[in-house]
Amino acid sequence: MLWLVFLVPLLAVFLIALALAWGARGPAWSPPPCSARPATVDAERVAQGLAGYLAIDTSIPPGQERWDQLDGQPAWVAYLLERWVRPLELEHRMLPGGSLAIFVPSDDPRPPVLFLDHVDVVPVAEPRRWTQPPFGGRIADGFVWGRGALDNKGCLAMALEALTLMREQGRSPSRRLVLLVTPDEEVDGHSGSGRVVREHLEELGFPEVVLDEGSFVLPDFYPGLTVAAVAVAEKSFLRVELKVTGQGGHASMPSSDTPSAVLVRALQRVADWDPPAHLSPPMRETLWRLGGAKGFPLSWILRNSRLFQPLLLGIFQRTTAGNAVVRDTVAITVVRAGEKENVLPGLAEATLNARLLPGQQPERFLDLLRARIADPRVHLSMTTWPGQDRMGGWDTPTFRAIEASIAATVGPLEHPLVVVPVVTPGTTDSRWFTEVGLEAYRFHPLLLDAAERAGIHGVDERVSLDNLARGTRFYHALFQLL
Ligand SMILES: [Zn+2]
Numbered sequence: 117m118l119w120l121v122f123l124v125p126l127l128a129v130f131l132i133a134l135a136l137a138w139g140a141r142g143p144a145w146s147p148p149p150c151s152a153r154p155a156t157v158d159a160e161r162v163a164q165g166l167a168g169y170l171a172i173d174t175s176i177p178p179g180q181e182r183w184d185q186l187d188g189q190p191a192w193v194a195y196l197l198e199r200w201v202r203p204l205e206l207e208h209r210m211l212p213g214g215s216l217a218i219f220v221p222s223d224d225p226r227p228p229v230l231f232l233d234h235v236d237v238v239p240v241a242e243p244r245r246w247t248q249p250p251f252g253g254r255i256a257d258g259f260v261w262g263r264g265a266l267d268n269k270g271c272l273a274m275a276l277e278a279l280t281l282m283r284e285q286g287r288s289p290s291r292r293l294v295l296l297v298t299p300d301e302e303v304d305g306h307s308g309s310g311r312v313v314r315e316h317l318e319e320l321g322f323p324e325v326v327l328d329e330g331s332f333v334l335p336d337f338y339p340g341l342t343v344a345a346v347a348v349a350e351k352s353f354l355r356v357e358l359k360v361t362g363q364g365g366h367a368s369m370p371s372s373d374t375p376s377a378v379l380v381r382a383l384q385r386v387a388d389w390d391p392p393a394h395l396s397p398p399m400r401e402t403l404w405r406l407g408g409a410k411g412f413p414l415s416w417i418l419r420n421s422r423l424f425q426p427l428l429l430g431i432f433q434r435t436t437a438g439n440a441v442v443r444d445t446v447a448i449t450v451v452r453a454g455e456k457e458n459v460l461p462g463l464a465e466a467t468l469n470a471r472l473l474p475g476q477q478p479e480r481f482l483d484l485l486r487a488r489i490a491d492p493r494v495h496l497s498m499t500t501w502p503g504q505d506r507m508g509g510w511d512t513p514t515f516r517a518i519e520a521s522i523a524a525t526v527g528p529l530e531h532p533l534v535v536v537p538v539v540t541p542g543t544t545d546s547r548w549f550t551e552v553g554l555e556a557y558r559f560h561p562l563l564l565d566a567a568e569r570a571g572i573h574g575v576d577e578r579v580s581l582d583n584l585a586r587g588t589r590f591y592h593a594l595f596q597l598l
Contacts (some may be wrong), residue, residue: 146410149521170262171253234301330558
């Protein structure tokens, strides 16, 4: 009977290995074929066009709310019209709320694709720390420098240059495009995208698909691979207000149950809390595709993400960025109580900012949070952000056109390319459109390392001429394949 002692574990190991091999079967990711005509891009020309756009300070505040009351055109509109829109003989329209719509015609009868791009940029807090002036429109050391180079003026410049190239080649896009330049993405998108969705979709020809910002080509997403991350969804935004009321009084005789003390203990429990983690459908697809590019045993682990979920979640949770894509997060952003040193406040309040993965219900999250705080004296209320997001697909014609365009134009690369669908932890204006049923893909065709990504909302925002050429080639291909 001794042989049974060895045989049973051996058999178990064999069966597990068989199950894993079965789970990991299937070919590696490869891009769809690209039939687009290639382009030779003059990066210097793209850089000049973008530099002029960056030299116009469109930071908020002051907000766009005054732009549509200005006499005449805002400087950025005048610039776009003169540099690209009029030479390309494109129709355009200023919309109430301050957005500019540019119409690119095509013979194709399908509804247009909406190319979303915001003109507003976040303010520059410390201009002295910048290597080049943030609104100088400088080209130096192989980069165009300035607030908005990456977020988000660069993409419009590349798209308009791609259209210019197509015109020089005597071609037009495969379907109609509307380039929508909005004024308030960095605020809340209400006047721009929000108003367009409420009032102007018909005027824009009822677009079907949105192309927007939200993710990049990343050399450091996974060791040994270049990963083009196309966001098919974004986390939704939830505000939770905590309120504790009670007896105020003199600070010389405090109890341990003052509203501030109760709130502080509740906040401590929130700060120490990790909401449940899980791998979303896009994340499982991403792991599957990464697994296809790796050999044994990584391919087994990545392609059996259900079986290895605890291990994979553990790896993601090591970084704040990784953690944010596998779980709902909650941050304590505002805390208020008291006005005078010797008075016990009768009211203590805090605001929490939560970001939920697609498919997570705000009500359920609030219940979990309430259970975590476990104190009936803390009153919780929530506000959901307008336009909760829906998850897009990766088995769609638009996603395949994006994949093919990336593969045909992103190189040369140091490591093999894999295109993956992701959920972005940030918020974009796409959510206004997904709310009313449009598909959205959030992707910038720029290969950015961590240092360049740090310029977004930070110091020394810049885009390389290599990236401007890459991005222009990408849009030139994509506009033929959509
Ligand atoms: Zn942006």
